Amino acid sequence: MPFQTLRTWFERKPSVAPPPKDRSQLRVGIARVLNVWSTHQFWVAFLKELGISSENIVFSSDTSEEQGREFGKGRGTVDCCYPVKCISGHYGELVFGQKKKINILLSPMIHSLPSILHGHVVDTVTCTRVMAGPENIKAGFLKERDVFAENDIVYASPFVSLGDRHMVTEQLFTSLKDVFDLDLEETARAVQAGFQALDSFTTKARQRSRDILAWCAQNGKPCILVLARPYHMDPGIGHEIEGELQAHGYPILWLQYLPGDDDLVNWLFEEDVKTGRIKSPFDISDVWTSSYSSNTNEIMWGAKFATRCPWITCVIRLSSYECGMDQPTYTPSQKIVEATGTLYFKFGDLDSTKPGGGIKIRVETIVHYLSKYSEEIIQRKLGYLSPDCPLAVARRSDAAVST
């Protein structure tokens, strides 16, 4: 055994990476709610980078009435919009409904979001209810006794600004260091991995939307844009209305993944930029001046995109019961879309119950209008744009064949 002298004791040690911490047995539950729908790639990659294996990252199921009844009953603390209210069921399912128990319940308070409009709007923060939802819901599990502790679960709810990337490492390190035994360096690596995964997914999804639009342009076919918030992708919240329409052969686009390629948006917004109405294709100040809320901003931009894009002949607006963020946008978004005669249909006040019959009748109506007016709408909207369409120009001859 070497004798420790003062010199060797205080000598700077060679830089050796500490042995990786073994987190392979940790099981993390994530509530599949709210903006997790548009950021889950970040969370999965973040956890995987920390050494948590894929099979130990558990998401709660899609929202359903049964989930709420079985796991969320008696846990609600206040009446509010359904997408927040239903979180009790998700928490309950993660706490009580797992065959293999989770160790950590991760429910981030997402303060801001990455957005295609970043830099073109005032801010990209989330809805005030959405960001505070976890605080509200956890109260239902703590008010009488600590349900998490009783089930040996650590409740972790980091406040995180995903729209301001430079802040994320510190925020997650501060709030999760004791939960995962983190050090700053590995947190930074995990955050980087998270954003890489999120960006990669978003890029692929946007490319897929572009492919759909290109296909529509080639084949002269209409498609439908869903104007909604990310959690309307949850079948228990959006009630798969877009699926019913897709079954009639109409491709569906979600505004969250609209393509933002320069060639395309410059073509669509060419006239607006030229006349000085907007500064860039991503500028929404012409229609929405209080551009603080990320999802609201994107809804407005999606409406602008839809009204200009010839092959989007119909917009479906989904909105949940008591959505305070949507409320002031109903009339502006409809007016934006309808300016070019694009069809606009709103399904409002959506809550836990799926009004199957009502949806079916309305879907039939929408399909009727789509089949009757789409051709005219496409032609009219093409007339407003320059002929240099980046989607169809290479394949115009193909399109002519299919006509």
Added chain:
Amino acid sequence: MAQLTTIGQLPLNQPPIHHYTAYRPRPFKREERDKVTILYGGLTWKHERLIQGTLHNMKYNAEPLPNIARDDLDAGKELIDVGACCPTIFTTGSLVNFLKKEVAASSKGEVANKYVFLTAGACGPCRFGQYHESYSMALDGLGLRDFRMFLLAQDELDQGPSGGGGLEINLPLSLGLIWGILFGDLLSDLEYLTRPYEINPGQTDQVLKASVEYLYRVFRERPDHGAKYGTLAWHLLTNYFTNALREVCKMWDAIEVDRLRVKARVKITGEFWLQTHEGDGNYNIKRWLEQEDAEVVPPPVAVWLHYLLHPTIRKLEHRHSTSKHPRLEQTLLQALERIYRWTYNRFRKALADLPNELPDQEELRELAEPFYHFELRGGEGHMLIGKALHAYHHKKAHMICELSPYSCMPNTMSIGSMANVIGKYPDLLYAPIEVKGDSEVHALSRCQMILTEAKRRAHEQFQEVLKKTGLTVEKIRKYEERHPETRRATHRVPHLGYSGTAANYVLHLAQDRGLARA
């Protein structure tokens, strides 16, 4: 599905396209100032009259909108999208009804030229930041798209000329507005701590009105000390305003009160507009509480202004700011906060220290922390929980009455989190009242249920302190006869650990005035 034609077959004679455009006011030019009246609202009549003093001082024609009435709810609902929160509906309706009346008396063109509307601007994700969308929708509905509406940012004191130069948000104007708001708060505190105990009914309201009119003149005649630092120094360091408050204090000295009336002390919290408002918009709940034997602790706007400083300080603490000199900015902001509190305390002192002091924002944050993250923005954020716990721990009130608009986004979240607080502090009396504007009986009866218990506690405390001091009501009455100054509204009763005024008063007489030994 039908096959459709594509590019290359464009139709001829395409009709022109008219894309939707958000409301943008036409300019309000400097040369129009003499002919145009600025409309504003959203606070109490006291605040609004003092703000009018500042605007008149700055040579603007200005007029507050009439106080909110029940009819405004119907007018608002008719013209804006469904599902709005009641403050949006009420305030939109108030503007609508005013404009309708004016149009009926003259014409749309005349009204559009004669008035501009000034309202608080956005501060983030809450619907408060989008009120103006509702206003513009209502203007469309009225056919008054030409009417001008301007937003006043809450976080900048010197915004310069805007919208054509007719309105210039400069330091003298901003300081005048802030001072007016602080004075409105101080007068509200005097009002609510005096009226429940006044011997001559109506005297408090008379003195209050006289005080507001006197201070209106003080603001209107405020001397000009330049546009920048000169005016700042003058506002902070001279006695112009403190002398005026001392005059006000003399007016209140004339009111005789009976502080042996045992009242439940009810602290009002809630959504900003609803908690500040005095009128039909919140079912006149403050007056109603007084009729029900309660003393109301009103919510000062000053706490909100104080709160606005903190997110920036927190950001700088965490170095999240994009500022080049975060340490310097942080120090400056902390100094600004100290100056703000010092100024408010200076004004309180001029009023014999009668108004309540501002709560420490750090303490509010720490109290709320286990239940509601302090960085969650929107509405009052963590403050609702912080204020409830502050009142509970410091025994500042017997109960909390939280006024929450139906469908208010931030408020519902903190009310939900309060379930956790109540679980930990089951004896905290908390009445969250949802206000829709048209369900008065339901709301008031909910409040009354909690108030009954609060009144019981107030009486218990009073009996306890009598027992503890060995005093009786008769003995105190005799003492008051010998010392009439104790029955003056300006006689300060210090907070001695009891929630109720009567209990603190008895203990004050016993301990500080030596009555127990007499």
